[in-house]
Amino acid sequence: xxxxxxxxxxxxxxxxxxxxxxxxxxxxxxxxxxxxxxxxxxxxxxxxxxxxxxxxxxxxxxxxxxxxxxxxxxxxxxxxxxxxxxxxxxxxxxxxxxxxxxxxxxxxxxxxxxxxxxxxxxxxxxxxxxxxxxxxxxxxxxxxxxxxxxxxxxxxxxxxxxxxxxxxxxxxxxxxxxxxxxxxxxxxxxxxxxxxxxxxxxxxxxxxxxxxxxxxxxxxxxxxxxxxxxxxxxxxxxxxxxxxxxxxxxxxxxxxxxxxxxxxxxxxxxxxxxxxxxxxxxxxxxxxxxxxxxxxxxxxxx
Numbered sequence: 001x002x003x004x005x006x007x008x009x010x011x012x013x014x015x016x017x018x019x020x021x022x023x024x025x026x027x028x029x030x031x032x033x034x035x036x037x038x039x040x041x042x043x044x045x046x047x048x049x050x051x052x053x054x055x056x057x058x059x060x061x062x063x064x065x066x067x068x069x070x071x072x073x074x075x076x077x078x079x080x081x082x083x084x085x086x087x088x089x090x091x092x093x094x095x096x097x098x099x100x101x102x103x104x105x106x107x108x109x110x111x112x113x114x115x116x117x118x119x120x121x122x123x124x125x126x127x128x129x130x131x132x133x134x135x136x137x138x139x140x141x142x143x144x145x146x147x148x149x150x151x152x153x154x155x156x157x158x159x160x161x162x163x164x165x166x167x168x169x170x171x172x173x174x175x176x177x178x179x180x181x182x183x184x185x186x187x188x189x190x191x192x193x194x195x196x197x198x199x200x201x202x203x204x205x206x207x208x209x210x211x212x213x214x215x216x217x218x219x220x221x222x223x224x225x226x227x228x229x230x231x232x233x234x235x236x237x238x239x240x241x242x243x244x245x246x247x248x249x250x251x252x253x254x255x256x257x258x259x260x261x262x263x264x265x266x267x268x269x270x271x272x273x274x275x276x277x278x279x280x281x282x283x284x285x286x287x288x289x290x291x292x293x294x295x296x297x298x299x300x301x302x
Contacts (some may be wrong), residue, residue: 072301075271077294086124087116091294112292130156144174148188159290160200160221160283165193168221179229186223190243192216196283204284211283217251221242233263244284254278261298269298 056262076092093110114128136150149169170188194215204211225239238258245251259273277290 002056006206013103022081033192040074067101070302071095071097073298074237074301075296075298085117086120087114087127088124089114089128091296093296102140104140106138109133112226117182126157128158130154130159138172144177146172148172148186158286159196159293160197160203160286162197163195167191180225181228183226184224186221188221190217190219190221192219198246198282200285206292207284217248218246219244219251235261237261251281255282267300269300271296271298 074094079089091112095108097106110132115124117124134152134153138148141144152166154164172186174184176183201211223241226237241255243253256276261271262268275292
């Protein structure tokens with residue numbers, strides 16, 4: 001389950017269009033499944049996603065009528081093969097949310113790991129490895145407007161990062177606030193601090209480039225999200241995020257997440273998600289685009 005990479009912007013646009021079209025064609029069939037409402041809370045730290053740090057699904061509470069609520073969920077997924085093809089991929093995540101009056105606090109942690117072998121006799125090698133965490137606080141100043149601040153961290157072997165910290169303050173406004181569906185937007189600031197892996201620095205030197213061990217980037221952040229309870233048991237979520245560099249205006253990022261959750265029992269559900277991450281200025285030797293598709297079993301604790 002190694003992330004797919006796309007190097008050119010034109011190919012990136014074709015891939016994005018194909019993903020959107022495929023999701024639209026598949027949605028009517030998927031909607032026939034069953035899932036409990038609220039299983040996929042629209043946040044970077046939920047939704048059956050294998051990503052929780054900073055990008056995508058970074059939103060406020062999904063039900064403001066619940067002024068006193070506590071939620072906790074855990075989820076995990078795995079894929080393995082043996083024989084002529086040998087591979088193992090694991091993903092896991094835990095989320096907690098507490099709402100008291102106008103205040104909400106949420107936290108999440110996730111891990112993704114994969115190994116595979118190119119031939120039947122070759123030793124397996126690590127093909128995916130990242131660990132993430134996120135903490136977010138929301139203060140609702142009205143039914144439609146909330147101020148928030150979030151802090152996230154990510155360690156990613158294949159992005160050349162020992163640690164990436166993001167701090168994101170901003171405002172969220174709900175344009176549509178209905179029990180069945182919601183449409184909202186967020187605007188704010190993103191402070192990114194990177195600690196790069198020594199191997200990434202050495203790879204840059206071998207390429208004739210010099211990289212500092214640490215790097216700081218300042219960006220403006222825009223986010224738009226949509227959630228729809230297709231029926232009493234199925235929930236669809238999607239969100240797009242754009243980050244524009246402020247000091248270096250040539251730097252920008254785009255993220256897209258889409259997910260569908262269906263119930264299989266009182267506390268159990270299946271979450272199927274797709275995530276796309278595009279960085280037009282990655283580290284030397286790193287592709288511009290990563291995609292990740294995951295199917296997880298979600299268990300609701302609270």
